[in-house]
Amino acid sequence: MGKIVGIDLGTTNSVVAVIEAGKPVVIANSEGGRTTPSVISFSKDGDRLVGQMARRQAVMNPENTFYSVKRFIGRKHTELTTEAKRVSYTVRRDESGNIKVKCPRLEKDFAPEELSAMVIRKLVDEATRYLGTPVTGAVITVPAYFNDSQRQATKDAGKIAGIEVKRIINEPTAASLAYGLDRKDNQKILVFDLGGGTFDVSILEVGDGLFEVKATTGDTQLGGDDFDKVIVDWLADQFFEDQGVDLRKERQALQRLTEAAEKAKIELSTVGSTEINLPFITATADGPLHLDTTLKRSQFERICQDLLERLNIPLEKVFKDAKLSPRQIDEVVLVGGGTRIPAVQELVQKLINKTPNQSVNPDEVVAVGAAIQAGILSGEVKDVLLLDVTPLTIGVETSGGLINRLIPRNTTIPTRKADLFTTAEDNQTSVEIHIVQGERDLAENNKSLGRFKLSGLAPQPRGMAQVDVMFDLNADGILSVTATDRRTGVERRITIKGASTLDPSEVEKAIADAEKFAERDRAKKDRIEKLNRADSLVAAAERQLKDIALNYAYQISFERKKEMEKLIRNLQQAIASEDDYAMDRAQSELQEAVYELSRELYEQKALDEEDDLFGGIRESISSFANRGKDDDRDSYRDNSKEDYKETRESRKSPKQSESRSRRRPSIAVDYDDDDDEWV
Numbered sequence: 001m002g003k004i005v006g007i008d009l010g011t012t013n014s015v016v017a018v019i020e021a022g023k024p025v026v027i028a029n030s031e032g033g034r035t036t037p038s039v040i041s042f043s044k045d046g047d048r049l050v051g052q053m054a055r056r057q058a059v060m061n062p063e064n065t066f067y068s069v070k071r072f073i074g075r076k077h078t079e080l081t082t083e084a085k086r087v088s089y090t091v092r093r094d095e096s097g098n099i100k101v102k103c104p105r106l107e108k109d110f111a112p113e114e115l116s117a118m119v120i121r122k123l124v125d126e127a128t129r130y131l132g133t134p135v136t137g138a139v140i141t142v143p144a145y146f147n148d149s150q151r152q153a154t155k156d157a158g159k160i161a162g163i164e165v166k167r168i169i170n171e172p173t174a175a176s177l178a179y180g181l182d183r184k185d186n187q188k189i190l191v192f193d194l195g196g197g198t199f200d201v202s203i204l205e206v207g208d209g210l211f212e213v214k215a216t217t218g219d220t221q222l223g224g225d226d227f228d229k230v231i232v233d234w235l236a237d238q239f240f241e242d243q244g245v246d247l248r249k250e251r252q253a254l255q256r257l258t259e260a261a262e263k264a265k266i267e268l269s270t271v272g273s274t275e276i277n278l279p280f281i282t283a284t285a286d287g288p289l290h291l292d293t294t295l296k297r298s299q300f301e302r303i304c305q306d307l308l309e310r311l312n313i314p315l316e317k318v319f320k321d322a323k324l325s326p327r328q329i330d331e332v333v334l335v336g337g338g339t340r341i342p343a344v345q346e347l348v349q350k351l352i353n354k355t356p357n358q359s360v361n362p363d364e365v366v367a368v369g370a371a372i373q374a375g376i377l378s379g380e381v382k383d384v385l386l387l388d389v390t391p392l393t394i395g396v397e398t399s400g401g402l403i404n405r406l407i408p409r410n411t412t413i414p415t416r417k418a419d420l421f422t423t424a425e426d427n428q429t430s431v432e433i434h435i436v437q438g439e440r441d442l443a444e445n446n447k448s449l450g451r452f453k454l455s456g457l458a459p460q461p462r463g464m465a466q467v468d469v470m471f472d473l474n475a476d477g478i479l480s481v482t483a484t485d486r487r488t489g490v491e492r493r494i495t496i497k498g499a500s501t502l503d504p505s506e507v508e509k510a511i512a513d514a515e516k517f518a519e520r521d522r523a524k525k526d527r528i529e530k531l532n533r534a535d536s537l538v539a540a541a542e543r544q545l546k547d548i549a550l551n552y553a554y555q556i557s558f559e560r561k562k563e564m565e566k567l568i569r570n571l572q573q574a575i576a577s578e579d580d581y582a583m584d585r586a587q588s589e590l591q592e593a594v595y596e597l598s599r600e601l602y603e604q605k606a607l608d609e610e611d612d613l614f615g616g617i618r619e620s621i622s623s624f625a626n627r628g629k630d631d632d633r634d635s636y637r638d639n640s641k642e643d644y645k646e647t648r649e650s651r652k653s654p655k656q657s658e659s660r661s662r663r664r665p666s667i668a669v670d671y672d673d674d675d676d677e678w679v
């Protein structure tokens with residue numbers, strides 16, 4: 001059986017974790033990050049980028065870079081506020097009222113589920129690479145306020161990514177689980193989650209393995225990114241005052257400014273002051289301009305005062321909703337990268353007067369909890385019993401637009417509830433079952449999850465028919481409803497249609513599309529590897545030629561060397577023209593020649609040893625075998641030291657930094673260095 005991982009599918013960043021030897025481990029991605037930006041982008045060539053690479057070109061390619069997709073998943077177009085729709089890409093309404101995201105580069109529309117699936121796929125691939133075994137399932141977390149559709153859509157995203165979503169759990173529940181708070185009795189926990197774009201606060205009550213979300217609220221337009229924006233504005237205003245240029249109007253400058261602002265914010269979480277240095281940020285007729293300034297933590301806190309104050313609004317509300325006072329809270333759990341900001345921590349501490357739990361990284365704690373849940377499901381983690389609850393009431397609309405509540409909010413799931421219904425009119429031969437979710441009294445004010453008809457009832461006076469309606473809510477909070485006419489035994493069942501914004505055929509299609517992308521990615525990877533192999537063969541052959549020039553100038557004929565040079569050139573040309581056929585041929589010819597020459601050199605060496613005339617030659621032959629590796633490593637080490645020194649200097653002088661980029665070490669430069677030495 002494949003492994004089950006835990007995934008925190010965040011609005012801004014996503015994280016994957018797994019239980020290894022009984023302990024949760026966060027898996028770093030191939031770029032080295034423990035969190036992966038939830039960003040997908042399509043480059044000029046139509047290549048798909050996911051994560052850091054996609055994020056880095058967001059400002060340059062705004063229409064084809066998709067971020068904060070979580071805002072749209074499982075939502076109807078009408079449910080979105082204007083504010084939520086304000087993204088740099090185009091969001092449109094499709095025929096069914098669902099949301100589609102336009103990708104001009106591919107001339108294609110994506111469902112939010114498909115884009116989320118690309119993030120999930122990347123995380124699953126990283127986990128597979130790390131574990132060396134296939135990952136087949138995942139526990140995915142969602143905000144506590146997510147309704148049925150949003151949960152179902154998240155599940156669909158997993159399916160499109162080719163994995164089985166074993167369970168959907170609430171983010172605050174996962175965070176509490178990571179701290180083992182489920183093992184204590186009757187605790188009231190405040191989970192304070194400041195992410196990149198959203199702020200969520202929840203109060204949970206735990207005990208006997210049961211997590212109950214007492215209240216959850218937040219601000220969907222407030223997150224760490226807003227702090228970055230404040231810094232960007234501060235920098236741009238200052239620059240405008242000094243130089244008269246508005247950097248916000250230049251895409252490339254804005255991208256660099258945004259990256260530098262986030263970096264500064266993150267640094268200020270640990271140090272009191274940070275330098276912001278952006279050489280060549282723009283140019284005027286008089287020449288290039290540079291940005292060079294210092295931001296102090298106190299100054300940062302001052303310019304972010306408004307944001308910090310806004311955090312108090314949901315905080316006050318959550319206590320009111322839960323009918324609790326801050327004094328009654330037993331534990332505080334900090335979640336989200338934004339809670340690393342010292343001023344944010346102070347704010348929480350001041351309110352609750354308790355040291356928050358933060359021994360688990362706040363930006364990883366949700367994924368860790370999800371991994372623990374995955375471990376519970378696969379049997380790797382024992383002695384924890386986790387029960388979740390449904391966040392919203394589910395019921396059936398009855399005559400007059402009222403609701404008959406079958407499953408009240410905070411019911412432990414899985415659960416089954418049934419009720420008996422009848423007709424409202426004489427001779428009514430069918431009934432419509434309209435399923436709604438929410439806390440409002442009138443059906444129309446709640447979310448409609450779906451409706452279906454049970455027909456074929458015998459004509460009778462009103463109130464005589466007996467229809468059993470059964471709600472079956474599974475552990476993921478996904479609902480199926482069955483209606484049975486007691487008299488005829490006629491039964492109809494649906495798994496909530498409204499809950500999934502995609503119908504099954506769309507999901508199937510999306511799965512097929514995702515497969516296509518995966519194939520493209522694989523093909524691309526194969527190609528890159530092929531080019532790399534050809535490149536390294538060229539390098540090896542050149543190395544061999546140099547060695548000959550140095551040590552065997554007289555033993556190997558001039559023609560042989562010329563022949564070798566020709567084969568190298570052939571392969572280089574084939575690489576440059578990206579002609580696969582020519583490349584294969586040139587590669588095998590060159591490979592053959594390299595082998596042949598190596599063999600000759602080896603024989604030569606044996607001869608020399610017999611003669612034992614040239615001790616020096618023996619030495620250089622043995623280094624021929626090792627030199628490639630050692631030399632590269634040494635020169636790289638030296639270069640990187642120099643590089644580091646230059647980086648430090650470049651903070652003061654932008655000009656040096658430019659020379660640095662020209663002298664950045666690379667393998668190619670290595671050969672030039674060797675040349676200087678040998679020729």
Ligand code: ADP
Pocket residue numbers: 009010011012013014035194195196197198223224225262265266267269335336337338339340341362363
């Ligand atoms: P989400 O849950 O929305 O996907 P995260 O929990 O990963 O997001 O939080 C991302 C936010 O946290 C970003 O705005 C990022 O800049 C911020 N962040 C990450 N590390 C730090 C830090 N050390 N100090 C301040 N902010 C940080």
Ligand code: MG
Pocket residue numbers: 008010011193195336366
């Ligand atoms: Mg989060």
